[in-house]
Amino acid sequence: MIEILGVSKSYVKDKKTIDNLNLKINDGEIFGFLGPNGAGKTTTIKMITGILDIDEGDILIDGTSIKENPVLAKTKFGFVPDNPDLFLKLKGIEYLNFLADIYKVSKKERKERIENFAKKFDIYDNLNDRIQSYSHGMRQKIVIIGALLHNPKNWILDEPMTGLDPKSSHDLKELMKQHSRNKNTVFFSTHVLEVAEKLCDRIGIINKGELIFVGTYEEMKKQVKENGSLEDLFLEITEKNNN
Ligand SMILES: Nc1ncnc2c1ncn2[C@@H]1O[C@H](COP(=O)(O)OP(=O)(O)OP(=O)(O)O)[C@@H](O)[C@H]1O
Ligand SMILES: [Mg+2]
Numbered sequence: 001m002i003e004i005l006g007v008s009k010s011y012v013k014d015k016k017t018i019d020n021l022n023l024k025i026n027d028g029e030i031f032g033f034l035g036p037n038g039a040g041k042t043t044t045i046k047m048i049t050g051i052l053d054i055d056e057g058d059i060l061i062d063g064t065s066i067k068e069n070p071v072l073a074k075t076k077f078g079f080v081p082d083n084p085d086l087f088l089k090l091k092g093i094e095y096l097n098f099l100a101d102i103y104k105v106s107k108k109e110r111k112e113r114i115e116n117f118a119k120k121f122d123i124y125d126n127l128n129d130r131i132q133s134y135s136h137g138m139r140q141k142i143v144i145i146g147a148l149l150h151n152p153k154n155w156i157l158d159e160p161m162t163g164l165d166p167k168s169s170h171d172l173k174e175l176m177k178q179h180s181r182n183k184n185t186v187f188f189s190t191h192v193l194e195v196a197e198k199l200c201d202r203i204g205i206i207n208k209g210e211l212i213f214v215g216t217y218e219e220m221k222k223q224v225k226e227n228g229s230l231e232d233l234f235l236e237i238t239e240k241n242n243n
Pocket of ligand 1: 037039040041042044
C-alpha cells in the first residue's frame with residue numbers, strides 16, 4: 001500500500017510542481033498514473049522512492065514514512081526509473097548481484113530469481129556482457145529484473161514498457177497482474193493509454209501538478225462521456241483542465 005498525504009514540491013521558489021497531492025494505492029491494485037509531459041509524474045515517483053525530498057506532507061509505504069524512516073521504507077518497494085542507463089560499466093550479472101547484496105537476497109533465492117526472470121525476458125545469454133553494450137530495451141529489462149529481485153510487495157515503475165518488445169511488454173504486464181492478484185501493489189506511469197485501459201484497476205490523471213481525476217475507467221466514462229475511449233476521455237479531461 002502506498003499513501004501520498006498532502007504532498008507538495010517546488011523546484012523553484014513560489015512555483016509548485018506538485019500541489020497538495022493526496023492518493024492512496026491499495027493492496028491488490030494496479031494503479032496507472034497518467035498525465036501530459038511535464039505534469040509531475042516522475043517528480044511524484046521520485047518523492048515516493050525517496051530520491052527527491054518532500055517539501056510538505058508525507059508518503060507511507062506499507063505504513064512506513066519515506067521521510068522519517070527511509071531505509072526501512074526502501075526495503076518495501078522495487079523501483080524502475082524512467083531512464084535505464086545505470087551502472088553501464090557493470091556486467092548484467094554484476095549489477096543484479098550488487099542489488100541482491102544491497103537487499104540481502106540469499107544466494108539460493110537470487111540464483112533462482114535471476115534465472116527465472118532473465119529467461120522470461122530473454123536476456124539470460126547476455127548476463128555476462130557489460131550493460132553499456134545492451135540495447136535500450138535490454139537495459140530496461142535488466143533494471144526491471146533488479147527491481148524485482150528482493151520480491152518487494154510494492155512495485156513502482158516509471159514508464160516501464162518504454163522500449164520493450166511486444167513479448168517482453170506482454171510478459172511484464174502478466175507479471176504485474178500476477179503480483180496484484182497476490183494482494184500486492186503496482187503503481188506505474190505510462191503514456192500508453194491502451195495499456196492503462198486494459199491493465200489498471202484504477203487510473204489517476206495529473207496535470208500541472210494537480211490530480212484531476214482518480215477512479216476506474218468506467219467511472220471516468222460516466223463522469224466525462226459514455227462510450228468514449230480512454231484517449232477521448234484523457235484528452236477531454238486534460239484539455240478542460242487547461243482552460
Ligand atoms: N530537476 C529539476 N529542476 C527543475 N525543474 C524540474 C526538474 N525536474 C523536473 N522539473 C520540472 O517539473 C515538471 C514536472 O516534471 P516531471 O519530470 O515530473 O514530469 P512527468 O509528468 O514525469 O513528464 P514526462 O511525461 O515527460 O515524463 C516539469 O515542468 C519539469 O520541467
Ligand atoms: Mg516522467
